[in-house]
Amino acid sequence: MLAQIFAALGARVPARDVEALVTGPLMLRYSKAPEHAYDAALRRDVLASAEWEHSAEIKRGMAWLESLAERHALVRGVLRLRGS
Numbered sequence: 001m002l003a004q005i006f007a008a009l010g011a012r013v014p015a016r017d018v019e020a021l022v023t024g025p026l027m028l029r030y031s032k033a034p035e036h037a038y039d040a041a042l043r044r045d046v047l048a049s050a051e052w053e054h055s056a057e058i059k060r061g062m063a064w065l066e067s068l069a070e071r072h073a074l075v076r077g078v079l080r081l082r083g084s
Helices: 002-008 015-023 040-069 073-082
Strands: 033-037
């Protein structure tokens, strides 16, 4: 998915660099507090909680992005990945 996002943004990133990003230590730490571990299971929990707590605001934000995508190909390309 990260490789697809780079491509949608027009960036050419070698597969080995994408692999290094997703398997490296960066993806195992919480970005706002690197002293805390952060893995795929915790990310799923956080996203589920956010969807439950902030669903109306998330829907408003997505509607805004979709309206922006009507005018900007770059946004349209990134939003297409959402369904992947």
